[in-house]
Amino acid sequence: ETGVTQTPRHLVMGMTNKKSLKCEQHLGHNAMYWYKQSAKKPLELMFVYNFKEQTENNSVPSRFSPECPNSSHLFLHLHTLQPEDSALYLCASSPPLNTEAFFGQGTRLTVV
Amino acid sequence: GNSVTQMEGPVTLSEEAFLTINCTYTATGYPSLFWYVQYPGEGLQLLLKATKADDKGSNKGFEATYRKETTSFHLEKGSVQVSDSAVYFCALRGGRNNDMRFGAGTRLTVKP
Numbered sequence: 001e002t003g004v005t006q007t008p009r010h011l012v013m014g015m016t017n018k019k020s021l022k023c024e025q026h027l028g029h030n031a032m033y034w035y036k037q038s039a040k041k042p043l044e045l046m047f048v049y050n051f052k053e054q055t056e057n058n059s060v061p062s063r064f065s066p067e068c069p070n071s072s073h074l075f076l077h078l079h080t081l082q083p084e085d086s087a088l089y090l091c092a093s094s095p096p097l098n099t100e101a102f103f104g105q106g107t108r109l110t111v112v
Numbered sequence: 113g114n115s116v117t118q119m120e121g122p123v124t125l126s127e128e129a130f131l132t133i134n135c136t137y138t139a140t141g142y143p144s145l146f147w148y149v150q151y152p153g154e155g156l157q158l159l160l161k162a163t164k165a166d167d168k169g170s171n172k173g174f175e176a177t178y179r180k181e182t183t184s185f186h187l188e189k190g191s192v193q194v195s196d197s198a199v200y201f202c203a204l205r206g207g208r209n210n211d212m213r214f215g216a217g218t219r220l221t222v223k224p
Contacts, residue, residue, distance in 0.1 A: 002157070033212065042216035043201065056211060090155055094212070098144035098163060098205050101212045103155040 003027045006091050006104035014112055015081060021107045023074040023091030030096050032074040034066060037088040037106070049074060050096075081111045114139040118202045118215035125192055125222050133187040133218045135176075135202035143206030145169075145178050145185040150199045150217070159187075159200070192222045 004025045013019050023032065034046040048056035049068040063085075065077040074091055088108050094101040119134040137145065144163045148156040160169030162178035162185065169176050174189045185202060202215040 002155070004155075006155075031210075043214040045211065045213070048211050092156075092212070094205070096210070098210065100144075100146055100158045100161055101205070103148075103157070105155040 002102040002104070004091060004093055004102050004104040006089075006107050008107060009105065010108045010110075012110045012112060013078070013081065015083070017081075018077070018079040020078065021076040021089055021091075021109075023076075023093075023104055024072060025093040025102070026072055027093060027102065028095075029093035029102070030071055031094045031101075032068060032071075033092040033094075033101065034074070034076050035090040035092065037090055039087075043090075047076075078109075081109075083111050085109065086111045114143065114204055114207045114213045116202050116204055116213050116215040118200075118218055120216070121218040121220065123218060123220045125220070127194055127222055127224050128191045129222075131187070131189040131192045131196075131220070133200055133202075133220070135185045135187065135215060137183050137185065137202075137204050139183075139204055140207055143204040145176070146203040146205070146212075147174070147176055147185070147187050148201040148203060148214075150201065152198075156201060192220070194222045194224055196220060197222045 032049045036044045047066045067075040088106045090106045091104045092101040115138045146161045147159040149159045160171040162169040165180035167178045199217045201217045
């Protein structure tokens, strides 16, 4: 148990659906991240939020839309996804300095 | 920008064999270095870390030393067990954005 909770753990959605992934931490961390982990690619950093402000967007398609309403919660809104978007989506949080990030268990997303 | 390169897998060893997974990095300034482990169906867990040159991180029999002169942070274990079978990620944190950067991951399989 790392203190970072992701829901749901598994999600199957059609290409025309809209769904959201949720991440929650009560560790007092100010930075939160979304990563994508595909079977054949390295871990990809998608978005970074520091103090609720988005500080990085690594050329992620607009069908992925992050939201950080407060420093404890992070969402990833999904719409009109493609089958190649099927992957494990990992959320992480970290304190401000050069310390480790804490990961949730991930949401296994399958787009059909 | 910052980056991490780790040896490609997969790596297959017999129980009680010696393990080395190589990791080198490119970074400005003085990053912190980490090894994470991912067991099947799980998120990433911190295995060990080092925050400055010549520091040695250790946990569960695994060790890695922060070598600034060779920009390396190789993971070692003297005697692996079947339960060590997992994917191992080298990572760093630091630089202007202070975000986490990961290597591609190395899958380790230990056979009895």
